[in-house]
Amino acid sequence: MQLTSCISFLPRCLALVLLLVGGSAQSGTDPDRHSHEHTPRLVIGITVDQMRPDYFYRFWNHYGEGGFKRLLDNGFLFRNAKFRHGHTATGPGHAAVYTGTTPRVHGLIGNRWYVPELGREINVVEVPDSTYTTVGGGPRAGQNRAPGNMMVTTIGDELRLYSGERSRTVSVSAKDRAAILSGGHTGDAYWFDRATGNFVTSTFYRDELPEWLRSFNQRGLAREFLQRTWEPARPIETYVESRPDRNPYERPLPGLYRATFPMDLSEIMRQPNMDAGILNVTPFGDELLFELAKTALVEEALGQGETPDMLLIGLSAADIIGHYFGPASKQIQDYYIRLDEYLADFLDFLDEHFERDEILIVITADHGAHYVPQYLHDLRIPTGHSNFHTRLNETLREQLRGHLERRFGTDLLLSISGPHIHLNHPRMAELQLDPAVVRRETVRFLQSLDFVGGALSADTLDQAEFTEGVRGRMMQTYFPARSGDVLMWLTPHTRGDLGTGYTGHGTPWTTDVHVPILFYGYDIPHGQSSAPVAPSDIASTLAVFLNSPFPSGNTGSPLNDLLYGH
Ligand SMILES: [Zn+2]
Secondary structure (H helix, E strand, O other): OOHHHHHOOOHHHHHHHHHHOOOOOOHHHOOOOOOOOOOOOEEEEEEEOOOOOHHHHHOHHHOOOOOHHHHHHHOEEEEEEEOOOOOOOHHHHHHHHHHOOOHHHHOOOOOEEEEOOOOEEEEOOEOOOOOOOEEOOOOOOOOOEOOOOOOOOOHHHHHHHHOOOOOOEEEEEOOHHHHHHHHOOOOEEEEEEOOOOEEEEEOOOOOOOOHHHHHHHHOOHHHHHOOOEEOOOOOHHHOOOOOOOOOOOOOOOOOOOOOOOOEEHHHHHOOOOOOHHHHHHOOHHHHHHHHHHHHHHHHOOOOOOOOOEEEEEEEOHHHHHHHHHOOOOHHHHHHHHHHHHHHHHHHHHHHHHOOHHHEEEEEEOOOOOOOOHHHHHHOOOOOOOOOOOOOHHHHHHHHHHHHHHHHHOOOOEEEEEOOEEEEOHHHHHHOOOOHHHHHHHHHHHHOOOOOEEEEEEHHHHHHOOOOOHHHHHHHOOOOHHHHOOEEEEEOOOOOOOEOOEOOOOOOOOHHHHEEEEEEEEOOOOOEEEOOOEOHHHHHHHHHHHHOOOOOOOOOOOOOHHHHHOO
């Protein structure tokens, strides 16, 4: 190895230099540790979809020594991290983590949004005018999948550009949007195809699956896991931190009548129209993903090159279990007890391949979650629901449509897509109605409904600058060309879509924006902070550790506690 190549990023090069000059030093304590010569060899980003920060502490007594406890006892935890955008969903959240900015800049305003010119919603990772097809999937696999709607670079993109395209990012998740948006424009992304149980990609990335992934798929692990029964990992009577398993606030898995343990997956799979997607309503979906991540790390030789690489893991079962059962459930408790075991196993695996200071791990979430509204309602905690048999979104749509019709003589409502309300512009032009007047009337009416938390018109969002609180978060959710005419949000503990899931996320309230940020490895100090930070601070923090430029639209700030905290 030539010393000139030690301008490279490898800590082992630094160690070699120190050896040659007769010194010896631990790179982790070297005063020049943030010099250009010392960076992690591999960054591992783990995004636990829908993870609330309280899960660390609620289930602490059930965790072993090698998983969460190892990470928290040695790493650095940010306890007051909140997303800066208001529509808390998987696409905008994953993008915020790795682009270091908000939907206002990265452009991903929801998991889907309405496009008036197309007369339909598009998926966040669907590029409508493209011809990309899915590689390795079944007939129902999504088409036109690519990161093209994301208007800025990710930290992985910047690392690749900075390294002369030597650094690589591999991103895996059960969900296409999590894998694609984390992986950026220049990484590789692989996600789960529910029809076949295989991991797939898009022709945006490559025309054929890599050989190692074909072999992985051929192992048939998904099929094997689908023979399992989901039972509590420990005696259920020890799960005292969650509500009784049988309760009215949970949703049975497809094909089952009760949302209680045990859940026999092979019994579900014997019923018509079932597919491998059921795996991701159990912890086994994320167990499978860790197996894929380990295989990718070895087969792609990540962290073994001259420049740092990134391995990004999006754990989606965490979210889907949360939607079905809610944060108070035995199932969520069992998921986190098992995740702790998966993490311990993964950390052991990393120990076999790397020194601790060669890797940098960051764990966060794409959004939080709120308790099941009906559960809170029954505890006499106010919600915006007067009954749980109708969906508030439908009530809202009917009432707003009726109001605009009475006021302006015609139906002017085109679409409500998440928080984004689109009005019918051709019709307003026909009737010579001033759109600003219709928008103002829409806001006024919405704010008269007691389950609506607030609304802002595009006129206000174009002219004002809200920097704090819920309005500040909604401001960061607004991307003019995609957001429509009015942005709206409901009161806390209120869901517009009851019926598709008992609970979840999506609101700008604390329950949904508050997530953990945990750094571990490299020369991360041990500690914790309650400073107000955001997951969109992660990308620039990584950039500092990697010496790379910040992502192109970055608005977050590096987490200073990690850089000068010891
Ligand atoms: Zn979700």
